[in-house]
Structures are given as structure tokens and as C-alpha cells.
Amino acid sequence: MKKTILLFIVALFGMNGQASAQGYYFGVKGGLSIGVQNWNGFERDPLLAYHGVAFIENLSEGNRFSLFAQAGYHQRGSAFRNLFFSNVFNGGFTRAPATEFIFNNASLVLGGKQKYDFAKDTKVYYLFGIRGDYTVSTNLGKYELFNELNPGFAIYPFNTYEFIRRINYGITVGGGFEVALSEFVGGLVEFTVNPDFSDQYRQPAVPNVTDPFSGELRTLPERRIRNLTFEVTIGLRFLRKVIYIED
Numbered sequence: 001m002k003k004t005i006l007l008f009i010v011a012l013f014g015m016n017g018q019a020s021a022q023g024y025y026f027g028v029k030g031g032l033s034i035g036v037q038n039w040n041g042f043e044r045d046p047l048l049a050y051h052g053v054a055f056i057e058n059l060s061e062g063n064r065f066s067l068f069a070q071a072g073y074h075q076r077g078s079a080f081r082n083l084f085f086s087n088v089f090n091g092g093f094t095r096a097p098a099t100e101f102i103f104n105n106a107s108l109v110l111g112g113k114q115k116y117d118f119a120k121d122t123k124v125y126y127l128f129g130i131r132g133d134y135t136v137s138t139n140l141g142k143y144e145l146f147n148e149l150n151p152g153f154a155i156y157p158f159n160t161y162e163f164i165r166r167i168n169y170g171i172t173v174g175g176g177f178e179v180a181l182s183e184f185v186g187g188l189v190e191f192t193v194n195p196d197f198s199d200q201y202r203q204p205a206v207p208n209v210t211d212p213f214s215g216e217l218r219t220l221p222e223r224r225i226r227n228l229t230f231e232v233t234i235g236l237r238f239l240r241k242v243i244y245i246e247d
Contacts, residue, residue, distance in 0.1 A: 023242045025057040029188065029235025037078035038226045047100055049075030051231055063115060070109045076227040077102040103200055105133040109172050126175040133168045163203040170196040186237040194229040201225035
């Protein structure tokens with residue numbers, strides 16, 4: 001992996017000896033994340049969250065194709081929504097607040113962008129990247145007491161890094177618009193889809209659990225959770241331009 005990153009950085013600033021001579025773009029971007037998760041084949045409700053990213057991108061001749069590297073913070077996960085409980089005061093039903101399962105991940109993406117002229121000072125592009133995530137923390141601790149008091153239900157994932165995978169991988173695909181605001185400053189609007197190819201959470205079958213209804217021992221089935229995140233992003237791009245002056 002380290003060799004891959006090193007080769008990518010060399011390519012980023014040294015394509016044909018031209019990119020380093022012209023300069024590069026760098027910037028920040030962020031926005032809304034919509035996370036969904038597959039729990040053993042069943043889709044959960046979306047999690048509304050956010051992300052923030054810093055990036056760098058080489059400047060190729062004509063600004064048609066570029067390589068980029070970006071690192072950022074992303075909230076991934078899912079939620080339970082539209083749960084109702086009986087209201088003892090008026091005899092009706094009250095909607096419970098959303099139950100959210102959040103994985104706070106640091107993410108690194110290495111990829112490329114293909115660009116096309118769209119309008120004056122505007123380009124449209126599509127992108128593809130290889131992504132690696134590292135899970136920094138989760139909010140599963142808030143459900144730990146419920147799991148301890150109700151082991152037979154096993155509704156929520158367990159708050160243990162024996163089951164939570166710290167390192168995950170996937171791809172990032174999408175597209176967007178780049179708008180030049182001046183010679184050295186630009187803006188962007190981007191939409192990406194970020195599927196994981198590995199499980200964020202993997203819990204083996206748990207035997208000898210007491211069924212809360214029958215009192216008999218049973219085995220909790222294996223639980224596998226995988227992320228899929230949609231992101232809407234806005235950002236600013238800054239050009240670091242190198243100018244050679246002949247004596």
C-alpha cells in the first residue's frame with residue numbers, strides 16, 4: 001500500500017515532466033452525507049450526516065485529465081426511523097426519535113478525473129478513485145446498556161472492536177462541475193457514491209443466549225454490516241502556479 005501511494009504521488013507531480021512545471025491545485029470541500037447500511041441483506045434507513053475533505057490535484061496541459069489525492073473525515077452508518085410507541089396519556093401513538101448508528105471514519109482516496117468544457121469558465125467532470133477508511137470511533141456505546149440488559153433481543157451491534165473493523169476499503173465514483181472564479185481560485189460542486197467492499201462490522205454467531213420469550217437457549221446468527229454512502233459536496237480550489245523567468 002505504501003509503495004502504491006508513493007508511486008501515485010510521483011505520478012501526481014511528474015506526469016511527462018509537465019505537471020510539476022505548471023503547478024497544481026489544492027483545496028477543501030465538504031457537505032452532506034447520506035449513509036445506508038446492509039445488515040445481513042436488509043437495508044436500514046438513511047443516516048443524515050456530514051463530511052469534510054482536503055485535496056490536491058495535478059495540473060495537466062489543457063486541464064483535461066488529472067490525478068488527485070484527498071483525505072478527510074466522513075460519517076458513515078444508518079438509522080432506524082418511523083418507530084412508534086403507545087402514548088399512555090392520550091391513547092394514541094408517538095413517533096420515536098431516530099436511532100442512529102454512526103461510524104466516524106478517516107478516509108484516503110487516490111484517483112483520476114476526466115474533464116470536459118461545459119460553459120465559459122466551467123468544466124464538467126467524472127471521477128474514479130480507490131478508497132481506504134480507518135474507523136476512529138463510533139456511537140455504539142450508547143446502546144451498550146440495552147444489549148447487556150436484553151441479550152436475547154440482539155437488536156443493536158455490540159460496542160467492541162473485536163467486531164468493528166478498523167480498516168475498510170472500497171471505491172469512490174461520481175462527477176461534478178468546476179467553476180473558475182478567478183485565475184487562481186475556483187469553486188466546485190460534486191456528487192459521489194462510495195460503496196465499501198469490506199464489512200464495517202462483522203459479528204460471528206453467538207451461542208447459548210437465553211430467549212426472552214421461551215427461556216430456552218438459542219444461537220444469535222452472524223451479523224455483517226456494510227456501508228454505502230452518498231455525498232453532496234461543495235468546495236474551493238486554489239491554483240499553485242509555477243512561472244519560469246528566463247534571464
